[in-house]
Amino acid sequence: MALFQTEALVLGAVDFSESTQIARFVSPDRGKFSAMARGVKRIRSSLGPRLEAFSRVEVRVYAKEGAALGTLSAIDPIDEYAYLRADLERHALAATVLESIERGAAEGKPALELYRAATAYLGALGRAADAESLSAHTLLRLLCLLGFAPDLRPPRAESLSSRPEARLFFRPEEGRLSFAAPAEPRTPFMRLDAPLVEFLRRSMALRLEEFEINGAAPALRRPALDFLLRLLAYYLESELRSARFLRKMIWSAPAAFPIPAG
Incomplete structure (x- = not known):
């Protein structure tokens, strides 16, 4: 039985x-992996408080050769x-x-750039004045790293800044923009305006x-996030939970959404 140590x-x-x-x-050198945390739910376990989602940790895992699951x-x-x-x-x-990383990253394959993007984002999110723009930037980065980089070049050789009123259509099947909606009604597309594309x-x-x-x-932040989340849902074949x-709970709620006590 081999022991490996990694940041994750x-x-x-x-x-x-x-x-x-x-x-x-998810770790930079091992990508996505799972490990059995024995006794973690016991009151005196030293593992429990450190297994909260989003935590950045150093782990040591025992794993049998060829086994899909190691032991923390x-x-x-x-x-x-x-x-x-x-x-x-x-x-x-x-x-x-x-x-997005959990759904898109490959099991057991190095994920250095995905890991760097996630940890840099989590480090910046706490101090960011504009959390939505920062999140949109990171989701776009993840799309590129996962192999789904959208081609956002104008359909013709012209600057969109000269046509701020332009309506564009992004076709996820082709991964590119068009000035016209698909002729086939069943072809998926997403409407975008020129400032959002820019x-x-x-x-x-x-x-x-x-x-x-x-x-x-401010007017572009949620439309950008919504577009990127819909794009991820298309490529990952289902909406992110x-x-x-x-x-439902944040965007449709009052501005001062209460945080449960305790």
Whole structure:
């Protein structure tokens, strides 16, 4: 039985028995993997508090050669991103990023760039004045890393900034823009306007640090997020659970959404 040690983000955990859970992680060198956390639900377990989703940790796992599931031996915290416990909207936004990685990342294959994108995002989200723009930037980055980079170039060789009134249609099957809706009624498409496309194009060209300073105009933030979440749903073949929660519980709620006590 071999022991490996790696830094990882906790994606979540599911119950296996009364005292044991199966924890899911993503790490830079091992990609997505799972490990049995024996006794984690016992009161005196040292593992439980550190297996919260979003936590950045150092783990040691025993794994038999060829086995799909190892056993968690030890876990040490690096960053718990405590701000997420007090801000329901940022928690919901962060959940869309982690669920996108969980759904899209390959099992057991290195995921260095995905990991860097996620940890940089979680580190910046707590201090960002514009959490929605930052989240849109990161989701667009994840789409590119997962192999679904949208082609946002204008359909013709012209600047969209000269046509702010233009309506465009994004065809996910082809991954590109068009000035006309598909002729076939069953062909999926998404309507976009020129300012939104320009914002997304600029987002693709900026690093996260630059984007913290150069966010989106307020009117573009949620449309950008909504487009990217629908695009992820198309490519991952079903809507993200976290996106459904964001739309129903955050975007449709009063501005001052109460956080449950306790």
